[in-house]
Amino acid sequence: MLNLKINSVLVYSELSDKYFFTEFGENLNIIYGKNTAGKSTLIQLVLYAFGINDNKLKLTEILSEEIFVRLDCTLRKDGISQNYVFVRQDETLIIRDNNEKTIKFNGIGSDQSAEHIKLKKFFNDLFDFNLMLESTSGISEAPMETIFLPYYVSQDVGWVYLRKSFSNLNFYKNFKEDFLDYYLGIENSEDRKEKREIETLIKSLQQQISFFNKIETDNEELEVSQIIEDSFSGKSNEFIDNFSSNKSKLLELENKQIKESNNLAFLNQRLSVVSKVNRNHKNQKPGTDSCPTCSQTLPKSIEDMYEYFQEENDTSKIQSELKEKIKKSQASINSINKKISSLKEELESETRIYNKYSVDNLTFESWINNKANIQLNNNITSQVGRLSLTLEEQKEKLSEFKTDSEILSERSKKSKIFKDYYKSNNAFLGLPELKESRFNDLYDISSFPFQGVQLHLAVLSYHFAFNRLLTDSSGIHRIPFILDSIFKEDIEQGTKNKILKFINSHHPKDTQTILSIADDKNVDSKIETYSSEFFNKEAKMICIGEGVREKSLLIDNDGEQKTLIENSFELLENEN
Incomplete structure (x- = not known):
């Protein structure tokens, strides 16, 4: 007091x-x-x-x-x-x-x-x-x-x-x-405020649960979707596994194609540079050609001649190696492209076959289209479960407050x-x-x-x-x-x-x-x-x-x- x-x-x-x-x-x-x-x-x-x-x-x-x-x-x-x-x-x-x-x-x-x-x-x-x-x-x-x-x-x-x-x-x-x-x-009044907020929330939760339950009960499309899901569950899993495996292979091949294409571009660029070096080198023979900078005749000695011909041989060797590498890279790209094309055709063929596949006039394409309804149904079930848990929590909180009859009694x-x-x-x-x-x-x-x-x-x-x-x-x-x-x-x-x-x-x-x-x-x-x-x-x-x-x-x-x-x-x- x-x-x-x-x-x-x-x-x-x-x-x-x-x-x-x-x-x-x-x-x-x-x-x-x-x-x-x-x-x-x-x-x-x-x-x-x-x-x-x-x-x-x-x-x-x-x-x-x-x-x-x-x-x-x-x-x-x-x-x-x-x-x-x-x-x-x-x-x-x-x-x-x-x-x-x-x-x-x-x-x-x-x-x-x-x-x-x-x-x-x-x-x-x-x-x-x-x-x-x-x-x-x-x-x-x-x-x-x-x-x-x-x-x-x-x-x-x-x-x-x-x-x-x-x-x-x-x-x-x-x-x-x-x-x-x-x-x-x-x-x-502070308790009454919190109590009213909880009561309002409980009413809202109950309305939401009722709404979702009504959708689940009254919507025939959701029931049909579930039937289609059950009919195609085995075959769909087979298709999805094959499709997923082939998609992974295709992605791997496409990555290889990109890397090999980049390598081929690099080799071609390098060959172009070496070719330019070789052309310039032929115009710089000691004792005969002039220096590209000062226009004087390049000095002629045994050492200079040896170095000149050695560089010429090195350039020719590099050119030969690059051409061989370019040939192999191009062959690899062609092989990868062939595999990619074959795999894409296989994927398209499988998709056409599965789309035509049907059970009791229910096609695989219908199953794919109904997947959205299946997800909606699952979401509704999950949502109702979550709302139900929240509803029970709020009811528990509300029980801590005095009821209207208890207040009137006091x-x-x-x-x-x-x-x-x-x-x-x-x-x-x-x-x-x-x-x-x-x-x-x-x-x-x-x-x-x-x-x-x-x-x-x-x-x-x-x-x-x-x-x-x-x-x-x-x-x-x-x-x-x-x-x-x-x-x-x-x-x-x-x-x-x-x-x-x-x-x-x-x-x-x-x-x-x-x-x-x-x-x-x-x-x-x-x-x-x-x-x-x-x-x-x-x-x-x-x-x-x-x-x-x-x-x-x-x-x-x-x-x-x-x-x-x-x-x-x-x-x-x-x-x-």
């Missing part, structure tokens, strides 16, 4: 040099003051400090004073307590963890900005939060507001409509079901527990008993058949019952239970007393509870009575504007929080 506790909040305006500071108690915290003093503003600033933008419009006036908000919190996770500091100024949020490490997010003013998306991921990791919601663009991570939604009832619409304390959440498809399933530990169990809590709360608050399931079943409730004060009490009863139900959900984060403006203006004193008594006896014991109450010390103030008679002076009382002033959240800087203010600026000005 993960539990967040707010230790203190500091709001400071450098523009006006004004501030607000308070510490929060372990359990009940009562924020009180005159109407419009700034109670709701303080609560909204707490949410704002965590990076929530939904309520920025309501904070326009105080944000214009160029404030920063600082929250000092303790997060207990896996039995270990860690201190965190959150400081927000405009679109910048600084977070300092237990190890004095700071993280800065710049530009979080829009929920669609890259920095706000990074901040959302930070909170998801911090709170082990992985709610997924479905929109027209697909399934994606839920907005940050859903982390706080179960624990916050806003002053305006929160006391009239369920799950409306933040706006635009009904934009998501099946939001109520996904939201309740996640917080009650029944099913996560919802029913949770709804029964909720109904017991809810009926008990209603009885305590004096609400009429509601018999219809749409007013008692957790997954059916969307409104209440009440108006005015009774509607206010019904919503109060619902939220306390749901908060108690969350204590039974393992792995769900717990954060302060914030109820803004627990009294409607037209609630008479007896009902107010009943509400306070109910809150004192039913508020969660594992988290903080933060309430705001309108109380004017100059006009029939009851706050001291509330503190002593209903809360036994154990609640932390936080006064705004001394209980007499309007729009008085910030007070003149008296220097008491100088150190904390300076430390906050150091965090904001840290370049890292």
Whole structure:
């Protein structure tokens, strides 16, 4: 279980040099003051400090004073307590963890900005939060507001409509079901997404298998092809073996032909060169012919004459050898060509014979043409086998998820527990008993058949019952239970007393509870009575504007929080 506790909040305006500071108690915290003093503003600033933008419009006036908000919190996770500091100024949020490490997010003013998306991921990791919601663009991570939604009832619409304390959440498809399933530990939307993908894949696999089976069953050509295959299997193998052997021989002969032709070309080229050398040599006799370079008569000596006649003899010998080699090479090529021609005729003859061969009017040519159908048939069989294996794998994966009936059964169990809590709360608050399931079943409730004060009490009863139900959900984060403006203006004193008594006896014991109450010390103030008679002076009382002033959240800087203010600026000005 993960539990967040707010230790203190500091709001400071450098523009006006004004501030607000308070510490929060372990359990009940009562924020009180005159109407419009700034109670709701303080609560909204707490949410704002965590990076929530939904309520920025309501904070326009105080944000214009160029404030920063600082929250000092303790997060207990896996039995270990860690201190965190959150400081927000405009679109910048600084977070300092237990190890004095700071993280800065710049530009979080829009929920669609890259920095706000990074901040959302930070909170998801911090709170082990992985709610997924479905929109027209697909399934994606839920907005940050859903982390706080179960624990916050806003002053305006929160006391009239369920799950409306933040706006635009009904934009998501099946939001109520996904939201309740996640917080009650029944099913996560992420699991539902994967489950749907597997179900879609299984349906597709089944359709493909059915399609291939139908082709195999209904296509007569495939059956005929198989008959032809069986009839010609022996003879075809004989033909293919002979044809393959002869083809190999033909290829070998053609390779020899190419090599011998290349050799013949080389010999002819060499003979041509030697012939040219011989002709030139006859015009270079010593003592008679001239040097081809300088035109002088070549020297005549016994050595020169010997060398001349020796070269002449060598050239003649080479010419004779080359002519003999050319003769043999040409004979070899002629022999190879004859064999190639004979083998080609044999292949053509065999092909004609096998094409004419028939069994029961089924010819070998028909068998060749039907080979495509045989391959198609084999491919279909192979494909069906592969698809069947994949189908079994996906069915095995699907079995790991809860079935629809199992989910409905778990919802029913949770709804029964909720109904017991809810009926008990209603009885305590004096609400009429509601018999219809749409007013008692957790997954059916969307409104209440009440108006005015009774509607206010019904919503109060619902939220306390749901908060108690969350204590039974393992792995769900717990954060302060914030109820803004627990009294409607037209609630008479007896009902107010009943509400306070109910809150004192039913508020969660594992988290903080933060309430705001309108109380004017100059006009029939009851706050001291509330503190002593209903809360036994154990609640932390936080006064705004001394209980007499309007729009008085910030007070003149008296220097008491100088150190904390300076430390906050150091965090904001840290370049890292």
